[in-house]
Amino acid sequence: MCSHSLIFHANLFLLLLIVGCHAQLRVDYYKNTCPNVESIVRSAVEKKLQQTFVTAPATLRLFFHDCFVRVRIVTTGCDASVMLATRNNTSEKDNPINLSLAGDGFDTVIKAKAAVDSVPGCQNKVSCADILALATRDVIALAGGPSYAVELGRLDGRVSTKASVRHHLPHPEFKLEQLNQMFASHGLTLTDLVALSGAHTIGFSHCSQFSKRIYNFRRRKSIDHTLNPTYAKQLQQVCPKNVDPRLAIDMDPVTPRTFDNQYYKNLQQGRGLLASDQALFTHKRTRDLVNLFASNNTAFEASFVSAMMKLGRIGVKTGNQGEIRHDCTMIN
Ligand code: HEM
Ligand SMILES: *[C@@H]1O[C@H](CO)[C@@H](O)[C@H](O)[C@H]1NC(C)=O
Ligand SMILES: *[C@@H]1O[C@H](CO)[C@@H](O)[C@H](O)[C@H]1NC(C)=O
Numbered sequence: 001m002c003s004h005s006l007i008f009h010a011n012l013f014l015l016l017l018i019v020g021c022h023a024q025l026r027v028d029y030y031k032n033t034c035p036n037v038e039s040i041v042r043s044a045v046e047k048k049l050q051q052t053f054v055t056a057p058a059t060l061r062l063f064f065h066d067c068f069v070r071v072r073i074v075t076t077g078c079d080a081s082v083m084l085a086t087r088n089n090t091s092e093k094d095n096p097i098n099l100s101l102a103g104d105g106f107d108t109v110i111k112a113k114a115a116v117d118s119v120p121g122c123q124n125k126v127s128c129a130d131i132l133a134l135a136t137r138d139v140i141a142l143a144g145g146p147s148y149a150v151e152l153g154r155l156d157g158r159v160s161t162k163a164s165v166r167h168h169l170p171h172p173e174f175k176l177e178q179l180n181q182m183f184a185s186h187g188l189t190l191t192d193l194v195a196l197s198g199a200h201t202i203g204f205s206h207c208s209q210f211s212k213r214i215y216n217f218r219r220r221k222s223i224d225h226t227l228n229p230t231y232a233k234q235l236q237q238v239c240p241k242n243v244d245p246r247l248a249i250d251m252d253p254v255t256p257r258t259f260d261n262q263y264y265k266n267l268q269q270g271r272g273l274l275a276s277d278q279a280l281f282t283h284k285r286t287r288d289l290v291n292l293f294a295s296n297n298t299a300f301e302a303s304f305v306s307a308m309m310k311l312g313r314i315g316v317k318t319g320n321q322g323e324i325r326h327d328c329t330m331i332n
């Protein structure tokens with residue numbers, strides 16, 4: 001009995017340790033080692049964004065996926081594990097769900113890392129995980145969204161497995177309860193879920209992610225009745241049944257390149273592209289929040305920033321749990 005309970009407590013302690021690590025993140029973490037890291041990353045991100053807008057949504061989604069994935073009880077968390085590549089294609093990014101992970105997100109971090117490492121004194125001092133967190137803040141602000149101070153001090157992880165992705169990323173056909181459960185397992189509230197989903201105010205989705213909604217809703221060859229009928233017709237036009245699987249369309253049809261609260265206004269009109277988006281308005285539990293964010297951009301931005309800070313603390317590695325990778329795609 002006693003040893004059992006000891007083991008139980010040891011496990012609990014380990015969990016607490018993992019959960020409690022974020023306490024060590026600090027906004028001025030690189031003050032002495034690479035004081036200009038923020039401006040170096042910012043200019044690399046600006047340059048990349050000028051080349052292609054996809055930089056913004058791709059980087060934001062990459063950060064979300066990195067932070068959410070976990071292996072068994074241990075969250076691999078915000079540790080740039082999503083960037084690791086293995087020769088045998090068995091890492092996180094090799095999971096089919098990543099189809100969405102546009103190469104430009106990876107490229108943004110690789111370029112910003114190269115810019116940081118080219119500054120004398122900064123070489124191999126800043127983690128890929130922190131660069132991804134900074135670049136994410138920068139793309140949001142550059143796309144017209146809020147800016148915020150990024151907490152730093154994450155180390156890069158050494159583990160990345162394809163299998164870990166499946167059970168830990170939300171699916172576009174998840175019901176509100178499933179979405180809520182998954183977010184809650186990371187310590188995120190229903191308000192965080194609604195606010196973070198606002199990230200779909202920029203970026204693209206492949207037709208396959210919502211084709212059931214416009215062609216075969218509940219296997220009855222009908223249209224999802226929560227979709228605005230005009231929007232449903234437009235979607236059928238841009239995404240015919242035999243569409244090129246590589247085609248991706250704007251998730252926010254009104255202001256696709258601006259990080260604003262238009263996403264919530266779209267939901268009010270049945271113009272949420274994914275079932276998981278529209279569910280936020282369909283359900284009474286979250287409808288008031290959607291209405292609030294649609295009518296008050298300040299309220300949306302405040303909730304979004306607060307939720308992003310919480311997202312950025314998931315599974316953070318410090319001490320001997322991680323390293324500062326020299327190459328973001330390989331462990332040292
Ligand atoms: C609530 C559950 C969520 C679900 C079910 C979901 C699902 C999806 C799906 C299916 C796509 C389209 C992928 C594709 O076809 O390429 C997508 C795109 C995207 N998601 Fe989410 N997502 C969720 C939450 C989030 C969160 C929390 C963020 C960030 C904070 C986020 C950021 C993005 C971005 C920026 C894109 C556009 C990617 C691009 O254009 O490259 N998503 N999401
Ligand atoms: C794939 O490669 C990694 C290291 O590069 C190794 O740990 C893993 O066992 C390999 N997996 C398979 C299925 O071969
Ligand atoms: C891994 O993926 C790359 C790029 O998609 C491909 O060129 C390579 O052949 C794959 N390797 C294996 C072992 O499947």
Ligand SMILES: *[C@@H]1O[C@H](CO)[C@@H](O)[C@H](O)[C@H]1NC(C)=O
Nearest residue numbers: 295296297298299300302303
């Ligand atoms: C919008 O939300 C902010 C932040 O929650 C609040 O301070 C402000 O009073 C709200 N504005 C209106 C018009 O309700």
Ligand SMILES: CC(=O)N[C@H]1CO[C@H](CO)[C@@H](O)[C@@H]1O
Nearest residue numbers: 093094095096098099101103
């Ligand atoms: C960016 C990236 O690594 N994307 C990969 C996602 O998964 C598909 C197929 O599973 C790969 O072909 C992509 O290379």
